[in-house]
Amino acid sequence: MDLNNKVAIVTGSGQGLGLAYAQDLARHGAAVVINDVNQDTANNAVASILDEGGRAVAVVAPVGSTDTAQELVATAVENFGRLDVMVTNAGILRDTVLWKMSDDDFDAVINVHLRGTFTCVREAAIRLREQGEGGRIIAIGSPAGQRGNFGQTNYAAAKAGIVGMVRTWAMELQRDGVTVNAVCPVAATAMTETIPFLAPHIASMKNGDPLPPIIRRDVGMGTPHDAAGIISFLASDDAAGITGQAFSVGGDRLALWSHPVLTATAFHDGGWSADDISAQWGSAFAASVESVGEKFPDELMSR
Template sequence: MSAVSLDGRVAIVTGAGRSLGRAYALALAAAGAAVVVNDVDAEAPAAVVAEIEGAGGRAVASVGPVGPAETADHLVADAVATFGRLDVLVANAGVLRDRVLWKMGDDDFDAVVATHLRGTFTTGRAAAIRMKEQGEGGRIVVIGSPAGQYGSFGQTNYAAVKAGLVAMARTWSLELARDGITANAVIPIALSPMTATIPAYAEAYERFLAGEPIPHELRHDKGLGSPDDVAPLVVWLASSDSAEVTGQAIGIGGDRLTLFSHPEVVEIGYADGGWSAEGIGAAWRDRFAAKAQHSGPPSRRES
């Protein structure tokens, strides 16, 4: 049982049939929340519900593809019909369609946008409407990615939607503040089917599945752990303990907890009457170039 109590709270977790979503659902239930477990096929969420109930918790499966408004409305309806209310949304569902830009098809792009971005929008909207009607506040947690913070080779679609989700959470934190509803983004770094597609981590993922402990250099130096390492942050953000925390992007993985900055201006220049192309070039060389920021995660940048 978690020391942070979610007794009496009701949570929806999308994409909760496996991996990170499953870890979130199990941890929320262990902390006392009743959980609506969503996934696109019936077998996976049913298994998670059985785990939760077997441990003495409360849960119900809600099957459907995240994206359409009908699915979002159905999720909220299931929460209210089964448990009487809704307090927490964890918008986790996602897919990958990795391709470099010149090989990425329209369908590859649209599938990722539909699930991650539209799916979070529709579920967030439905959840916010219900929470506002209840008048007792609420918690919305969206799931971002380091790809959305730094960019990621071969992931135009995925990086774009994950960056968009952080902006979405920050916008919701402004719009929902009066109603006591917080909105935050979790940036997980965990061994999962998604990280297994990264060649540098493929072997580590196979070792993890085989039951081997995650090496210290991954947990500490890379901040890469298991899905269970991420779940406590979701539990905390779902609780009353985090009532004053909103509009934040918080990373967690392995032994590392990270707070990401909001975008901020790093240099400003002025030219009376406006800028010429030549003047911009000179200003870039003289003032801006030294403060230009690099793409990609810090571990991959040249010193």
């Protein structure tokens, strides 16, 4: 995998998954713009790449505003001459149940995840179209956006919105040779170690113990670096024909999420009244009702 002529921006890449993405891109030859809200964290991330012989610079700014998006793209161009890859990874959590979620809790998450993805991708698209040589956009989603998750109204809404935007952008940018895909990772990070049934496994991993197969395969969760390979692949020329897709990655598992499709269809002459729906619900639709939330192995949930 040769990314030597590529220049990538990875938002929220000072630590965790974002840092793993940036390091893997740099390991394959790409120059990387690191982004974080903390100067020391950003500096350490840059140093980790430079120490391995890679190329990296940092932009310290919160993602969300157009100003930050423009600064990120300008930094890539000023330092490395071009832009090829935008990875929108920056994110925060403000978890609580619906009836306790404040306006600020909702707005903060939507601003970073959803608006931040929009503003960064918009600026990247403008630059990539000007260059006229194609490009790669990789937006980070989440299983919560695909299936929902208790206590994450704001986060699930933002991540679902990101995948919706990806499908739209894939159509809009196809003629420009720009691919747009979503990646929904599951990894042991600060965002997942608060989940009760995962916490003991993450604690063991921090002590140097390997994650068991039930976590790496059935749950599909591993280290941040386990989720990085798909980012470098999608950034490469090998992925030129892949666009509009949502990938699931974690541990030993790589998968594709389906696009929403109609699962049950019935017709009624003259349209459907409430009584018509009630009369046919059981025979036409009840068997196709889908579950919500992710399904985890019973032996994990019973501990």
